[in-house]
Amino acid sequence: MTTSTRDATVDREPGTGTPPASPPKLRRRPGMTVIGIVAVCLGAVVAGWTWTATSSSEQVLVARTTIERGSVIEKGDLTTARISSDPALSPVSSDEFEAVVGQRATVDIAAGTALTPDSYSAASLPSDGESVVGIALTPAQSPGIALSSGDHVRVIVTPGQDGDLPGGTPLYSEAEVVAVHVDEATGGTVVDLLVKHEEAAVLAARIATGHVALVLDSRDR
Template structure:
């Protein structure tokens, strides 16, 4: 007696093939999701500028890799603990290289004063952090030149950038705390010029 013929059920076969394909797709998605993420550092709660960062302030989180972002990797956890916050860091914010510093600016006893200068008030060479400069008081419009040596304030450059709206050069100057008010008052008049002194030590 011949053996019975097996019936092929197309619906079952199609279902099995579909399940295999779906499993493969889910596996590929899971693998891609894992490989396209990175572990980075984030603030567990708000960290105020100038405070020492502790282990309780940080947490490791995983985010999708994005070339537009440059957060600190989770592996830098031990290096960041003990540094100071260079700016206010809100809770949940990803930390970057600009978020921390070994020392706070300005340090104790010092102040930072900003001065906006036109091209005629500043030297043509590029200013760099650490440059020693003098802010010289100049005569106001229509005023005669001073007969004696002009008044000036000594300072150190700690930052500079060009204001895109005005085209002026904005320079951040580090000065002793006791001199900050006087320098700020002189700068506010607009009658000043910046002189770059020798960088030789």
């Protein structure tokens, strides 16, 4: 009887007569665990996408305005843009900005188009074996369509005051438009034409008579 009473006393807290309380059990919440894992995965995906997007793009030169073939590229014609890198493309880096300014466009470059090494050249006009001849035109001597650099044209001899054609058949000179501008003094249109060196004198003589007309040929090239 005495032994049983002693054992019961040992199992109780001193001074209380009651057994010790068990520690509370933590309740697991599987839903929150899944949400945490998903959030970590999404963060990793976003970080990876951001790194890929920034590391696989480059800053390149882009035409701010349309640059016509044959015209000199000026600072105001260019801007920069960041595009995705593509092994199939060869855009000009924005680091070449100063080097490109002053070059001559070899093709028509539409506004918003990235420049490539083939879209401009340091070659000057006229080159060896070529000449540039200017012609002032009235509305009756030129086509109604606006002329652009690179257009292929013919300067055709028209009848004189007596209505006869020299030699009885129309004569003409083939040329390529280099530039078009307005003469501030007269308000007339002046077209600079690129021709072969040996044809420049003949064309200039025909233009001097005033009996010529400029014809626009196919723009396919």
